[in-house]
Amino acid sequence: MKVFFHHDFFREYTADPAAEKGRLEPAYQVLKGRYPIADAIPCADSDILLVHTRSHLESVKRTPIVYDLAALAVGTAIAAAESAINGEMAFALCRPPGHHASPDHSWGFCYFNNVAIAVKRLLDAGKITSALVVDFDLHYGDGTVNSFQGDNRVTYWQGQSSKNFVQQMRAFLEQTESDLIAVSAGFDRHVRDWGGMLSTGDYGSIGSLLGTFSREKCGGRLFAVLEGGYNSLSMAESIQLFLQGLDTFS
Ligand SMILES: [Zn+2]
Secondary structure, eight states, X not given: XXXXXXXXXXXXXXXXXXXXXXXXXXXXXXXXXXXXXXXXXXXXXXXXXXXXXXXXXXXXXXXXXXXXXXXXXXXXXXXXXXXXXXXXXXXXXOSXXXXXXXXXXXXXXXXXXXXXXXXXXXXHTTSOSOEEEEEOSSSOOHHHHHHTTTOTTEEEEOOOSSTTXXXXXXXXXXXXXXXXXEEEEOOTTBTTSSSOOBOHHHHHHHHHHHHHHHHHHSTTOEEEEEOOOOOHHHHHHHHHHHHHHHTSOO
């Protein structure tokens, strides 16, 4: 397991909950020392254009600090995806999040679709022929769905908001096959976050389910990218258990 990050993600870049001061520090502290942490680099505009329109790219560029960090977040997701292809699971600790970013517009604290761009890049390079995107954020990843509209190489899954979320995920994975699994890892379903639903231990169970699926059906090719999560302390401990879970057989 490898973590990709950049210290610029500690910068505040706008006034929204995903950009809030101090949001990533507890997670970074928990992961530091447990996993190798590699510096990511910004993606190229040509990567962004794999999913987004030029007019959307230009509109984000009008706020340079947002563009810089959003391009760095995409670069972090791409690095995690390449690591997965090269045989090591990886987690991208980054912001802004991406799953509400559609080809030509974005909302919900998102600008560029980190996961969609990283997956599209692997598909276009012929490194995979299919991908499963599992999104366990509290919110529906409309941007990811719009990014792969009509593309039957990519399956998007997000469970319903209910107490048996983990069982729903297990049942879905049992009847699914894919070359790679990309995880939109949002932690805002936590009992101490907006969703008020999942325990810290549930994130460990989710990690274990996804890690096992990836080893049994995708040759271990899995990467995860941070989406939401607004209680920085419960997010940090949930990320830790999720990553531990990925390395555990269920
Ligand atoms: Zn969310």
